[in-house]
Amino acid sequence: MSTDGNFINNDFVTSPQGAMIPVYNPATEGLVGQVHAATSEQALEAVDGAAKAQKAWRRLTSAERASYMHKLAEALMERRDAIGRALADESGKSLEDATNEAVYAADITRYHAEWARRIEGDIVPSDTPDESLLLQREPIGVVACLIPFNYPVFTLLRKIAPALITGNTVVVRPSNNTPCSAFEIAKAVKDAGIPAGVVNILTMDHATAEAVCTHPKIGMITLTGSVGAGRKVLEYSQVNIAKASLELGGKSPAIVEPDADLEQAAQQIIGSKTTNCGQLCTAIERVYVHESVSKEFIGLLKSNLEACSFGNRAENSRLMGPLINENTRLNVHQMVERAIDDGASLQSGGYIPEGPGYFYPPTLLTQCRQDMEIVQEEIFGPVLPVLTYGNIDEALAMANDHQFGLASVIFTENYRTAMKIANNIEAGEVYINRTPSDPFQGYHAGWKRSGLGGDDGKHGMLDYTQTRLVVMSY
Numbered sequence: 374m375s376t377d378g379n380f381i382n383n384d385f386v387t388s389p390q391g392a393m394i395p396v397y398n399p400a401t402e403g404l405v406g407q408v409h410a411a412t413s414e415q416a417l418e419a420v421d422g423a424a425k426a427q428k429a430w431r432r433l434t435s436a437e438r439a440s441y442m443h444k445l446a447e448a449l450m451e452r453r454d455a456i457g458r459a460l461a462d463e464s465g466k467s468l469e470d471a472t473n474e475a476v477y478a479a480d481i482t483r484y485h486a487e488w489a490r491r492i493e494g495d496i497v498p499s500d501t502p503d504e505s506l507l508l509q510r511e512p513i514g515v516v517a518c519l520i521p522f523n524y525p526v527f528t529l530l531r532k533i534a535p536a537l538i539t540g541n542t543v544v545v546r547p548s549n550n551t552p553c554s555a556f557e558i559a560k561a562v563k564d565a566g567i568p569a570g571v572v573n574i575l576t577m578d579h580a581t582a583e584a585v586c587t588h589p590k591i592g593m594i595t596l597t598g599s600v601g602a603g604r605k606v607l608e609y610s611q612v613n614i615a616k617a618s619l620e621l622g623g624k625s626p627a628i629v630e631p632d633a634d635l636e637q638a639a640q641q642i643i644g645s646k647t648t649n650c651g652q653l654c655t656a657i658e659r660v661y662v663h664e665s666v667s668k669e670f671i672g673l674l675k676s677n678l679e680a681c682s683f684g685n686r687a688e689n690s691r692l693m694g695p696l697i698n699e700n701t702r703l704n705v706h707q708m709v710e711r712a713i714d715d716g717a718s719l720q721s722g723g724y725i726p727e728g729p730g731y732f733y734p735p736t737l738l739t740q741c742r743q744d745m746e747i748v749q750e751e752i753f754g755p756v757l758p759v760l761t762y763g764n765i766d767e768a769l770a771m772a773n774d775h776q777f778g779l780a781s782v783i784f785t786e787n788y789r790t791a792m793k794i795a796n797n798i799e800a801g802e803v804y805i806n807r808t809p810s811d812p813f814q815g816y817h818a819g820w821k822r823s824g825l826g827g828d829d830g831k832h833g834m835l836d837y838t839q840t841r842l843v844v845m846s847y
Contacts, residue, residue: 376393376406376407376408376409377406377407377408377409377552377553377556378408378409378556379408379409379411379415379419379573379574379575379576380556380559380562380563380572380573380574380575381411381415381418381419381422381573381575382418382419382422382426382569382570382573383562383563383567383568383569383570384569385556385559386409386415387409388409388410388411388412388415389412390412392409392410392412393407393408393409393410394407394408394409394410394549394552394576395407396408396463396549396550396551396552396553397463397698398462398463398465399464399465399694399695399696399697399698399730399731400465400684400685400686400687400694400695400729400730400731400732401685401729401730402729402730402731405462405463405553406459406462406463406552406553408552408553408556408576409576410576410577410578410581411575411576411577411581412581413580413581413584415575416544416575416577416581416582416584416585417584417585417588419544419573419575419585420515420544420585420588420590420591421590422569422570422573423515423542423543423544423570423571423573423590424514424515424542424590425570426542426568426569426570426571427512427514427515427540427541427542427570427571429568430537430540430541430542430568430571431511431512431540431541433540434489435488435489435490435492435538435539435540436489436490438486438489438537438538438540439486439487439488439489439538441537441565441566441567441568442482442483442485442486442534442537442538443482443483443486444564444565444566444567445482445561445562445565445567446479446480446482446483446486447479447565448561448562448564448565449475449476449478449479449482449530449558449561450475450476450479451561451564452475452557452558452560452561452564453472453475453476453479454472455557455560456471456472456475456478456526456554456557456558456561457471457472457473457474457475458471458472459553459554459556459557460474460475460525460526460551460553460554461686461687462553463550463551463552463553463554464522464525464550464551464554464694464697465650465685465686465694465695465697465730465731466649466686466694467686467687467690467694468687468690469690470686470690471526471554474524474526474527475526477527478526478527478529478530478531478558479530480813481527481530481531481534481813481829482530482534484534484813484814485534485535485537485538485834486534486538488535488538488831488834489538491831492510492538492539492834492835492838493510494507494508494509494510494840495507495508496508499844501846503846503847504844504845504846504847505844505845505847506842506843506844506845507842507843507844507845508840508841508842508843509840509841509842509843510539510835510838510839510840511540511838511839511840511841512539512540512541512837512838512839513541513592513593513616513837513838513839514541514542514590514591514592514593515541515542515543515544515590515591515592515593516532516533516536516541516542516543516544516591516592516593516594516595516837517543517544517545517546517585517586517591517593517594517595517615518532518533518536518543518544518545518546518595519546519582519586519594519595519596519597519598519602519606520532520545520546520547520548520555520597521548521597521598522548522550522551522652522697523649523652523653523654523697524649524653525547525548525551525554525555526554526555526558528597529545529547529555529558530558531813531828531829532545532595532597532828533545533572535828535833535834535836535837536595536837537567537571537572538834539834539835539837539838541592541593541837542570542571542572542573543571543572543573544573544575544585544591545572545573545574545575546575546576546577546582546585547574547576549576550697550698552576555574555576556574558574559572559574562574583609586606586609586610586615587609587612587613588613589613591613591615592615592616593615593616593617593618593837594606594609594610594615594616594617594618595617595618595619595826596617596618596619596620596621597620597654597828598619598620598621599621599622599751600621600622600822602621603619603621603822603824603825606619607619616826616839617825617826618824618825618826618827618828618836619824619825619826620654620779620817620818620819620823620824620826620827620828621654621779621819621822621823621824622654622751622777622779622822622823623654623655623656623658623751623777623779623780623819623823624658624659624749624750624751624775624776624777624779625645625655625656625657625658625659625779625780625781625782625800625809626657626658626659626660626661626771626772626775626781626782627642627645627657627659627660627661627781627782627783627784627808628661628762628765628768628769628772628781628782628783628784628785628794629660629661629662629663629666629670629784630663630765630783630784630785630786630787630790631663631665631666632785632786632787633784633785633786633806634784634786634806635666635669635670635673636673637784637806638670638784638806639670639673639674639677640677641784641807641808642657642660642674642757642782642808643674643677643678643681643735643757644808645657645808645809646735646755646756646757647678647681647693647735647755649694650683650693650694650695650696650732650733650754650755651752651753651754651755651756652696652697652701652753652754654779654780655779655780655802655809655810655811656809657757657782657808658751658752658757658758659741659748659757659758659759659760660674660757660758660759660760661760661761661762661768661771661772662759662760662761662762663761663762663763663768664761664762664763667759667761671720671737671739671759674737674757674759675720675721675737678721678722678735678736678737678757679721679735681693681735683695683726683732683733683734683735683755684730684732685730693735693755694732695730695731695732695733696731696732696733696754697731698731699731701731701753701754702725702731702732702733702754705733705752705753705754705755705756706723706724706725706733708746708747708750708752708756709722709723709736709738709747709756710723711746711747712738712741712745712746712747712758713738715742715745715746715747716740716742716745717738717739717740717741717745717747717758718738718739718740719736719737719738720737720738720739721734721735721736721737722734722735722736722737722755722756723736723738733754733755734755735755735757736755736756736757737757737759738756738757738758738759739758739759741758741759741760742760743760743771743774745758748760749775749776751777765790765793765794769793769794769797769798772794772798772799773797773798773799775799775821776821776822777819777821777822777823778799778800778801778819778820778821778822778823779800779801779802779819779820779823779824780800780801780802780803780804780809781794781798781800781802781803781804782803782804782805782807782808782809783795783798783803783804783805783806784806785805785806791805791806799820799821800819800820800823801816801817801818801819801820801823801824801827802815802817811829812829813829813830814829814830815829815830816828816829816830816831816832816833817829817833818832818833
């Protein structure tokens with residue numbers, strides 16, 4: 374069982390009060406670790422250390438910062454087995470998937486390191502003769518990074534890699550459900566020789582996290598989390614007018630046209646819905662299928678769902694794993710029960726299984742309506758509501774009639790239909806004949822209540838910068 378201290382200024386520091394946060398394996402409910410809860414004094418020490426380190430870190434050339442980041446990617450690869458083991462134990466993922474997440478985290482670190490010589494400003498013509506206007510990209514300062522439980526290893530590097538290459542330093546709060554893998558990453562940071570104070574990783578209660586986010590030396594807060602958490606971060610950001618970057622809830626629609634490859638669409642949708650037990654912000658959360666093929670397609674969805682078994686992925690990696698905790702499972706089940714009470718028809722699943730672990734069966738609901746809670750609110754679990762439509766305009770209207778706008782999917786062989794959806798869907802991402810995967814050279818940014826700012830690619834990297842105008846007369 375791991376017992377980790379917080380990573381502050383390149384040292385692992387325990388809590389003098391002895392306050393500990395227990396970490397449980399959601400597949401077995403067994404205790405797998407304990408981490409020290411940072412005191413408010415330790416958290417503020419981390420912010421001060423990050424602010425001091427940032428003065429020197431920003432003075433390095435971007436190529437020098439990239440060199441450190443390439444070393445970090447190498448260290449992540451060297452520690453991928455330890456990171457994967459910690460992540461598997463605390464999340465219920467298979468060891469293979471958890472280790473692959475560490476590899477993917479190394480990949481995105483290398484990707485952002487390669488932006489070193491491409492962080493560009495602009496030269497703009499002036500209205501005044503003998504004068505040039507220079508727009509420079511500059512770091513923001515210290516960034517507070519708030520990490521979710523569902524993909525905590527990848528998301529941690531997804532946040533800190535662009536922050537570091539652009540000259541910022543970071544204070545990271547991992548989820549209290551999955552902190553052990555974050556401290557394995559901290560060991561890789563130390564192995565890479567990254568200067569003290571550049572990366573700090575601390576577990577905190579809500580009050581301590583608020584103290585960090587409202588510290589006057591925090592210039593930016595980046596969060597992947599729920600809409601409720603996003604609203605709280607916006608409150609924090611108002612204190613010192615810190616920049617907020619928020620990747621929040623999703624309710625990805627999948628539109629299935631009559632000309633689609635129905636078997637492939639069903640397999641992909643069920644794969645999206647059961648990956649990580651549906652705990653993925655871009656997972657398919659509602660299906661709109663044309664009424665002419667609805668009976669056939671619902672049959673395909675049901676057969677694919679019923680072929681998906683659940684259980685401990687440490688014993689069988691082909692199984693669907695657990696939800697993160699009992700409260701999450703209870704919330705998912707109560708949403709299903711309310712949907713049935715409101716007229717939805719349960720086709721499969723929809724019960725809490727006996728035995729240890731926070732498992733929930735893949736669940737299919739038909740005869741759903743657009744106004745139902747199960748269609749309007751994020752489920753974040755392996756539950757799939759299905760609706761039918763008569764024409765593509767109706768499907769588009771229902772897909773857009775929503776508070777969220779993160780990802781969306783269309784299955785069709787008609788390029789005109791595909792382009793109509795692509796040009797009119799109210800979402801930050803559109804996937805045609807495939808389900809979402811967040812390519813990190815793209816831009817992962819939600820519309821509406823799905824967020825502000827975004828992650829990945831050139832635009833995600835530049836979100837960690839601010840501009841300076843230099844007016845030069847000569």
